[in-house]
Amino acid sequence: MQVYLAHAGAASRRAAEKLITEGRVEVNGKKVTAMGEKVGPGDMVTLDGKPLKPESRFHYLVLNKPPEFICASSDPQGRRLALELLPPLEERLYNVGRLDYLSSGLILFTNDGDFAAKVSHPGSEIEKEYVVESSVPIPDRAVDEFGRGLIIEGVLYRALEIEKLDRKSLRVVLVEGKNREIRRVFSHFRLHPEKLQRVRIGPVKLGNLPEGQARTLTIEERKELSTVKDKEVKKEIIW
Numbered sequence: 001m002q003v004y005l006a007h008a009g010a011a012s013r014r015a016a017e018k019l020i021t022e023g024r025v026e027v028n029g030k031k032v033t034a035m036g037e038k039v040g041p042g043d044m045v046t047l048d049g050k051p052l053k054p055e056s057r058f059h060y061l062v063l064n065k066p067p068e069f070i071c072a073s074s075d076p077q078g079r080r081l082a083l084e085l086l087p088p089l090e091e092r093l094y095n096v097g098r099l100d101y102l103s104s105g106l107i108l109f110t111n112d113g114d115f116a117a118k119v120s121h122p123g124s125e126i127e128k129e130y131v132v133e134s135s136v137p138i139p140d141r142a143v144d145e146f147g148r149g150l151i152i153e154g155v156l157y158r159a160l161e162i163e164k165l166d167r168k169s170l171r172v173v174l175v176e177g178k179n180r181e182i183r184r185v186f187s188h189f190r191l192h193p194e195k196l197q198r199v200r201i202g203p204v205k206l207g208n209l210p211e212g213q214a215r216t217l218t219i220e221e222r223k224e225l226s227t228v229k230d231k232e233v234k235k236e237i238i239w
Contacts, residue, residue, distance in 0.1 A: 001025070001037045004045060005113075008052040009092065012117035024048050058112040059093055060222055061086060062204050063214040067104045071095040082107060086214050096120060100180055105130070105198030106206055108225075109214070118226045122176060126225065127160065129200035130172045132182055135192045137167040142189040146172075152188050157181055201225075 005016035005025065017035060019025050025032045026046045027039060039045060045052045065071070069082040073094065079101065086093060086109060096108040096116045110116055118124060149158035161173035172182060186193050199206040203224045209215055217225070 001032055001039060002035065004039045009111040009113055010047050010052055012113040019047065057091065059089060059091060059110060060112065060115065060217040061093065061109045061214045062217055063107050063109060064206060064209045064211050065099055065104055065107050066211045067102050070101050071098050071107055085212050099198060103196040103198065104211065106201050106204060108201060115226055125175050126202040128174050128198060130182060131169065131197050131199055132172060132193050133169045133195040135194045138164065138170060138191060139189065142191065143170065146185050152184055157185050
């Protein structure tokens with residue numbers, strides 16, 4: 001059953017166990033209680049009442065997201081979805097990780113729950129590289145403190161690498177990638193990022209991928225991204 005849910009793009013195998021214990025999964029109208037329950041060819045499997053079917057094919061895409069597109073499956077405010085920029089596919093894809101509304105650059109999409117769980121797990125230590133342009137010159141103090149680590153409202157923010165490209169722009173490499181980390185640090189120093197672009201996710205580089213376009217990950221990129229240093233992925237991915 002866990003494998004079926006993962007192949008249906010509903011969750012990673014570990015997260016699927018939680019869905020089952022919470023009583024959210026049914027087979028032919030009956031709640032599933034056993035982890036190892038088998039699913040036959042004609043069985044109807046539902047999650048929260050919605051039918052599921054194993055994906056016939058997994059997809060692994062990277063999109064060069066423009067600013068003012070949101071990484072979500074829907075938006076109550078009616079903002080444009082990054083999903084709408086992907087090529088039309090029968091299978092439904094979901095973003096892996098996040099890239100905020102005003103930022104641009106690389107974001108991954110897949111329908112493979114296990115892959116998403118591995119890539120999102122902090123133990124994978126996947127580097128994410130950004131280029132940031134400020135509206136005013138960036139003081140050396142801001143660069144030094146972000147590189148050494150600083151605490152803002154009780155949270156530690158520290159860049160793995162940080163380099164001043166010119167008076168108003170930086171190259172920043174993060175590993176953990178707390179929510180809106182660069183924007184929070186900039187705000188702390190009363191700076192405003194006019195442009196914030198993710199140019200690399202581990203081995204996946206922006207290169208000449210046009211803004212608003214997507215491409216399929218290479219086998220080598222997928223293999224490197226799914227290599228997690230921790231022996232066990234504990235992070236849950238539930239879409």
